[in-house]
Amino acid sequence: MMVTMSSFPGGVLQVWDVVQHGYWHARGLEYIGSERSRLIEWLRLPGDLVFIIFGGVPLVIASIKGYLGVRAADRKECEFRYTDDGGITGQLRQEHEDA
Numbered sequence: 001m002m003v004t005m006s007s008f009p010g011g012v013l014q015v016w017d018v019v020q021h022g023y024w025h026a027r028g029l030e031y032i033g034s035e036r037s038r039l040i041e042w043l044r045l046p047g048d049l050v051f052i053i054f055g056g057v058p059l060v061i062a063s064i065k066g067y068l069g070v071r072a073a074d075r076k077e078c079e080f081r082y083t084d085d086g087g088i089t090g091q092l093r094q095e096h097e098d099a
Contacts, residue, residue, distance in 0.1 A: 001047035010040040 013036060017026040025031055 001050055005043045005047060007044075009043075010037070013037075013040065 014026050014031070017031055021031075031037060
């Protein structure tokens with residue numbers, strides 16, 4: 001989507017500008033700041049949104065779920081208590097199967 005709406009048309013227009021005016025014009029602020037170039041940049045937005053929604057958001061959700069799962073497993077495994085003198089004592093909980 002990004003290639004068909006932004007990269008390919010933008011590249012073709014920039015190559016055409018290179019042929020007409022030279023390399024430095026196509027890389028200069030006059031070309032990059034033109035209305036046509038800005039329109040091509042905005043046409044990239046739908047492809048970026050698809051990537052963010054279907055790529056970035058699930059990655060963040062999976063990271064948060066993994067982090068919370070590790071914390072929950074640690075809480076089940078260990079039990080810590082504060083002592084009167086401000087120290088901490090800990091006990092590992094071990095689940096045994098009765099045979």
